[in-house]
Amino acid sequence: MTPPDYEYLRKLLKDHSGLDLSADKQYLIESRLLPLARKYGLSGIPDLVTKIRGGAYIPQVVEAMTTNETFFFRDKVPFDHFRDAIMPDVLKARAARRSVRIWCAAGSTGQEPYSLAMCLKEMGATLAGWRVEIVASDLSQEVLEKSKAGIYSQFEVQRGLPIQMLVKYFKQSGELWQINPELRSMVQHHQLNLLHDFAQLGVFDVVFCRNVLIYFDQDTKINVFNRLARSMEADGFLVLGAAETVVGLTDSFKPVPERRGLYRPNGARGLAAAMPRVAVAG
Template sequence: MTELEFEYLRSFLKQRSGLALTAEKRYLVESRLTPICRRFGLGSLAELIGALKVGRDGALERDVVEAMTTNETFFFRDRIPFDLFRDTLLPEALMRNASRRRLRIWCAASSTGQEPYSLAMLLQEAAPRMPGWQVEIVATDISTEVIEKAKAGLYSHFEVQRGLPVQWLIKYFTQVGEQWQIAQSLRSMVDYRQLNLLHSFTALGQFDIIYCRNVLIYFDAPTKSDVLARLAAQLAPDGALLLGAAETVIGLTDRLAPHPKHRGLYTHAAPAARLGETAAVLPLRVAASV
């Protein structure tokens, strides 16, 4: 692959997915796109790039983007964002929304579903304290392939060993051959949709809690600023946004501000979050420890 070909791929991926590839990622491009060449009967990466330039094969374009996106995830990843949901965000939301009994959560870049299903399990554990509540979890990802895997809710033994408490594996999963399938009751709690964060997501509506973790790290600063501003527009006035441990809003947008007590948690800049003050008064504990 020539330098010009690599630069074309960088530009293509940036435009289609926001992915900002650095020069040292060239080896990654070659290793991930070579199987795409074989799949589409193309003899080399040069032929693949030529086909992309023609722009007549939507399936090829989609597969190239999906091959280059990272789908690393596991149940209760990094733990703290889920402890925060259980102990602070959910109790706060139940108090604020008590009159309308509705809660909306968005998991952006949800990959193969472990993040939204982790939240679904926490909500299931809290269900006795939420009679009559309408809870919606919307989960989106740019990749149609991982969305289909998430919908099926089938995971390997290795995947269920990563972060999932054994008592919840027994409680919420059924073994299907060599895989484990999460219960239909939990699968029905999550609305999976294909979505590119570079495109408008206003049609999704407003959310009380947004998880957008470990995706902004792949974007350049202008793209991060744009996505964060649009996330802020979809966040309820007293809502909460959770980013990955290596991500921040500082220097990227003035619409959101870090929470003073909880790392990785952001709220609208103006009310700078009294979030968490009442949770100490009315904690919501679930039966199992994550």
């Protein structure tokens, strides 16, 4: 791959997905795009770049470069926050309207939104009479289709999913497991690029936007954070990945004390102060 081809692909990926590759990531592009070139019968990446410059294969290239690493109850702490802090607060704040909207802004193959759905089902009668919406969005239509189907391999269900939840919420079919229809019906799917306007999704009480902004440059992160704030209730919750923060980037959100990775829009109604203080390592 020539330096001009690499620079062209860097710009293309940043413009289309926000992915901000440093100057020394040629190996990453080669490892992801060489199989794609071969899939389409091309001789290599230079041939693929020629096709891209002509307008072909751009969605496929962006999808091939997008990281879709995920697993059930990934990192555990955000789901502890969801059960122990977020939902008790939301139930109190939304008691009058009895509805809650949750958005997984990088839903990938579905493990995160379905983990949240299982958390909600475990709340049982507490949510009786409530309308709960979970919206899962992703740049990749391919991973959204897998999420809609809710079918996972033995390896995938063994990553982070407690055995009691596997037995309770999944049905086995050969070597595959499918999450039950009731939980699948709790999740709506939308193809969405976070670089583009997402106001059409409406306003949310809770937003999980984990492990996607780490790939963006600072200006793009700021832009996304500010738009996320406008898509949230004033007393909502934003959950970021362990390596992500709003600190030093925007005043649109403020950290929740003692809750790593948990934020509220600035101007929240002081509910964070009333939340239980739980020390979290890290």
